[in-house]
Amino acid sequence: MKQILEGSHAVAEATRLCRPEVIAAYPITPQTHIVEALAQMVADCRLQSEYICVESEFSALSACLGASAAGSRTYSATTSQGLALMFEVCFNVAGMRLPIVMTIANRALSAPLSIWNDQQDSIALRDSGWIQLYAEDNQEALDLHILAYRVCEDHDILLPAFVCFDGFILTHTYEPVDMPTQEEVDAYLPAFNPYQKLDAKDPISFGMYATPDYYLEFRYENQRAMLRTKEAIRKYGALFGEQFGRDYSGLVEGYKLEDAEVAIIAMGSICGTVKDAIDEMRADGKKVGLLKIRCYRPFPDEEIAAALSHIKTVAVLDKNISLGSKGAVALEVKDALYGSSIDVYDYILGLGGRDIRKKDIKAIVDLAEKGSGDMFYGLREELL
Amino acid sequence: MVDKTLELFECGHRACGGCGASSAVRMILKGAGEDTIVVSPTGCLEVFSTPYPETAWKVPWIHSLFENASAVASGIEASLKRQGRKEKVVVIGGDGATVDIGMLCLSGAFERNHDITYICYDNEAYMNTGIQRSGATPFDASTTTSPAGSCSMGNKHQKKDIPAILAAHGAPYVATATMAYPTDLMKKVETAVNTPGACYIQVHAPCCTGWGFDGSKTIEVGKLAVETGLWVNYEMIDGVVKKAKKVKRKPVEDYLSVQKRFRHLFKPQKNDEEIAKVQAIADRNAEKFGIDL
Amino acid sequence: MPLNIGCTARPGKSRDNRTGSWRVFYPVFVKDKCTGCGICTLICPEGCIEVKGEKEYVPDLNYCKGCGLCAEECPGDAIMMEKEEK
Numbered sequence A: 001m002k003q004i005l006e007g008s009h010a011v012a013e014a015t016r017l018c019r020p021e022v023i024a025a026y027p028i029t030p031q032t033h034i035v036e037a038l039a040q041m042v043a044d045c046r047l048q049s050e051y052i053c054v055e056s057e058f059s060a061l062s063a064c065l066g067a068s069a070a071g072s073r074t075y076s077a078t079t080s081q082g083l084a085l086m087f088e089v090c091f092n093v094a095g096m097r098l099p100i101v102m103t104i105a106n107r108a109l110s111a112p113l114s115i116w117n118d119q120q121d122s123i124a125l126r127d128s129g130w131i132q133l134y135a136e137d138n139q140e141a142l143d144l145h146i147l148a149y150r151v152c153e154d155h156d157i158l159l160p161a162f163v164c165f166d167g168f169i170l171t172h173t174y175e176p177v178d179m180p181t182q183e184e185v186d187a188y189l190p191a192f193n194p195y196q197k198l199d200a201k202d203p204i205s206f207g208m209y210a211t212p213d214y215y216l217e218f219r220y221e222n223q224r225a226m227l228r229t230k231e232a233i234r235k236y237g238a239l240f241g242e243q244f245g246r247d248y249s250g251l252v253e254g255y256k257l258e259d260a261e262v263a264i265i266a267m268g269s270i271c272g273t274v275k276d277a278i279d280e281m282r283a284d285g286k287k288v289g290l291l292k293i294r295c296y297r298p299f300p301d302e303e304i305a306a307a308l309s310h311i312k313t314v315a316v317l318d319k320n321i322s323l324g325s326k327g328a329v330a331l332e333v334k335d336a337l338y339g340s341s342i343d344v345y346d347y348i349l350g351l352g353g354r355d356i357r358k359k360d361i362k363a364i365v366d367l368a369e370k371g372s373g374d375m376f377y378g379l380r381e382e383l384l
Numbered sequence B: 001m002v003d004k005t006l007e008l009f010e011c012g013h014r015a016c017g018g019c020g021a022s023s024a025v026r027m028i029l030k031g032a033g034e035d036t037i038v039v040s041p042t043g044c045l046e047v048f049s050t051p052y053p054e055t056a057w058k059v060p061w062i063h064s065l066f067e068n069a070s071a072v073a074s075g076i077e078a079s080l081k082r083q084g085r086k087e088k089v090v091v092i093g094g095d096g097a098t099v100d101i102g103m104l105c106l107s108g109a110f111e112r113n114h115d116i117t118y119i120c121y122d123n124e125a126y127m128n129t130g131i132q133r134s135g136a137t138p139f140d141a142s143t144t145t146s147p148a149g150s151c152s153m154g155n156k157h158q159k160k161d162i163p164a165i166l167a168a169h170g171a172p173y174v175a176t177a178t179m180a181y182p183t184d185l186m187k188k189v190e191t192a193v194n195t196p197g198a199c200y201i202q203v204h205a206p207c208c209t210g211w212g213f214d215g216s217k218t219i220e221v222g223k224l225a226v227e228t229g230l231w232v233n234y235e236m237i238d239g240v241v242k243k244a245k246k247v248k249r250k251p252v253e254d255y256l257s258v259q260k261r262f263r264h265l266f267k268p269q270k271n272d273e274e275i276a277k278v279q280a281i282a283d284r285n286a287e288k289f290g291i292d293l
Numbered sequence C: 001m002p003l004n005i006g007c008t009a010r011p012g013k014s015r016d017n018r019t020g021s022w023r024v025f026y027p028v029f030v031k032d033k034c035t036g037c038g039i040c041t042l043i044c045p046e047g048c049i050e051v052k053g054e055k056e057y058v059p060d061l062n063y064c065k066g067c068g069l070c071a072e073e074c075p076g077d078a079i080m081m082e083k084e085e086k
Helices: A007-017 A032-043 A057-067 A080-085 A088-097 A139-150 A181-187 A217-245 A271-282 A301-307 A328-336 A360-367 B020-032 B043-047 B069-083 B095-100 B105-109 B162-168 B182-193 B217-229 B260-265 B272-289 C039-043 C071-075
Strands: A004-005 A020-024 A052-053 A074-078 A103-105 A131-134 A161-166 A176-180 A254-255 A262-268 A288-293 A296-297 A311-318 A343-348 B035-039 B061-063 B089-092 B117-122 B171-178 B201-202 B232-238 B240-242 C027-031 C049-053 C058-061 C079-083
Touching: A004 A007, A004 A343, A007 A032, A007 A103, A007 A139, A007 A161, A007 A176, A007 A271, A007 A360, A020 A032, A032 A052, A032 A074, A052 B069, A057 A074, A057 A080, A057 A088, A057 B020, A057 B069, A057 B105, A074 A080, A080 A088, A080 A343, A088 A217, A088 A271, A103 A139, A103 B069, A131 B089, A131 B260, A139 A181, A139 A217, A176 B043, A181 A217, A254 A271, A254 A301, A262 A271, A262 A328, A262 A360, A271 A360, A271 B117, A288 A301, A288 C071, A296 A360, A301 A328, A301 B069, A311 A328, A311 A360, A328 A343, B020 B035, B020 B043, B020 B201, B020 B217, B020 C039, B035 B043, B035 B069, B035 B240, B043 B089, B069 B117, B089 B095, B095 B105, B095 B117, B105 B117, B105 B162, B105 B232, B117 B182, B162 B171, B162 B201, B171 B182, B182 B272, B182 C039, B201 B217, B201 C039, B217 C071, B260 B272, C039 C049, C039 C071, C071 C079
Parallel strands: A020 A052, A020 A074, A074 A103, A103 A161, A131 A161, A262 A288, A262 A311, A311 A343, B035 B061, B035 B089, B089 B117, B117 B201, B171 B201
Antiparallel strands: A004 A176, A131 A296, A254 A288, B171 B232, B232 B240, C027 C079, C049 C058
16 A cells, blocks of 8 residues: 655554564664654554663664564664664674564764764674665665565574665655555565574573684674575565565666666665666766665675676765775675776765765766766865 | 472583582572573673583573673563563673673663563672672772782772662562572572562672682682671562571671682781771671671 | 584583593592581582482582582581592
8 A cells, every 4th residue: 555654654664564573672863763653553552562662772682682582573773873882782693693673774973973874884784794785765665674574584594684774864754655464464474483492491502602613614604694695585575576566686776777888886765866867867878877786785796797797887886984995885896896897986975964966976977987986075175 | 499409500511610600500590490591691600601512501591792681681571471471581690791791781671670580690700801800899809900919909999789779770679699508599589580570689609719719618708708797698678678697797807818819918917907997898788787696 | 513503502512521520639428427418419519419319419420520519518527528549
């Protein structure tokens, strides 16, 4: 059913449809509308869930960890500083192979303090062992939550996932979305069937420590599960398409890429702006296309190489900066295209909520065509 | 009724010989019973009982991190509630994990009053990392980060009063105990796990390695702590002290002199002035809890 | 044995680690002096003293670390610590 909803409410409704049994969350801008909406659903008995109002994000994810280990489907949401506070727990959840799904309402990290959007927060957790999915719009954000639970809980995967969508740009924007029914979601997402759980009838020890005789192999298993996730996304993304009419089988998604000479690579809501800019550039005769990265972890290296084999120039839009190095996405795109003749240029932009408009995208394409890149884009020179 | 023959903690763990904590854990599990899920923060207990794949636990057990055991327990309790399951959720963690780094999660879990029992085995320092001072280290104890020296008498601060802090959260049952009195400890654990809401027990667990005494003396040292009034065994029901164990008090010297961590109070010469400060702590305890016979 | 996903284990495995090899002294139980109170089994940090019958307490020397806590606390002085011959 089509509804016009704020992004946060669309995500909260999708979460409700996934029937999380335990929710633990701590309020932080711009994630608050999601957890408020879920709290109201519990208060109104629209959602049968234990909702724990914890005293910090650190405890939020820790409580989810305990609940997941005890055999419940769990959910949390956070952003920015909250995610940074969860850092230690994030690695722990992934290592313990607990399929927790968490929304990240992407926001910049302090200092300076900024409540506005970029993707530094989730990017900073790229090595933590969580699947990372990025939504372009609210429909995709909604859908990716349902997909994420399906993928994570597969016993061949057993990994947690971030579903990332841009703070304010999506969380606080009303868009029409197609909301599935409970019956449809139930048909797609079976009840949680934990691989193993804390149970007095069949006791196991969880979270033991590993000596050097074992640790390396545990990390290798995490990596293998992460790599298997690619196939799981293809499978369950296609199944999603069959059931809901929106196909998510691709870890990446091309837009007007077939005959393009210049490709833009981006993640999240900026892709909408890029598409509009591409339409206008094409009207002017410029052969530009977009490769949207929907799944950043596992990183779609082979998929990127295959999609861009005919491209001359690539402009990567990075809403993050690995300080002292480059934009995190560009680094890995360069790795994926290593050995090819494709020129890859990196543009750090939009940090801390700096607006990116169609004319900026066009300007970046011009820069890339001139061979000028690996730079912060849009700096106010008068401040430097 | 506590089943003293119930064995839920297996041989083969790697605790030091004479470890007060491992002895305490066996008693705690007898008191809690087999329908128990244990959460342990990082620490000696976690390390000596669970090198993969050699677990010593015969009940379900989970370790996540150093500072989040209370939050993990909160999540487990919520999950069990949602599933209609009845297992008891018991945290067993050291003093560092409890009174220092885990304080935030501990406070949150007790404010929300989850139906959990939190048991701190208090060996009064970070033993797992090599006997560093914690907020539970007693006054004048020498540790590796509060060492006695030519211008130091060791730890300058008194133990943080976590039982009082948690009682102030509205905890229905708060108790202190020691592994030196097994029956009392087991009974208190049984009471705590059968009391709805967040309950707390702090268990004095002498550490022969960290405190510097022979492993055969663990119980003797534990008893001396109580007999000198430096450790008081009591119960608080809804924030009110109900039962405090009365003793015919011995001078604190009897307790201090048998442990290397207080050796600087006696050598090169006996420091009466400093020992008097420790005696004053025991005297205050005695007055506060009315333990003198 | 492939790894257990998530670094988990089922009970019993700690028994693979025979801590008896740590021992310098071993306990000798003198039945005549035993009062049958059972404090030794209760306080043993290893939990390795088995009750075989009335006043019959038997330490499992595969695991006994020889700490001597039982001997120290035995009210009947019925447990002697003897030096291991190695």
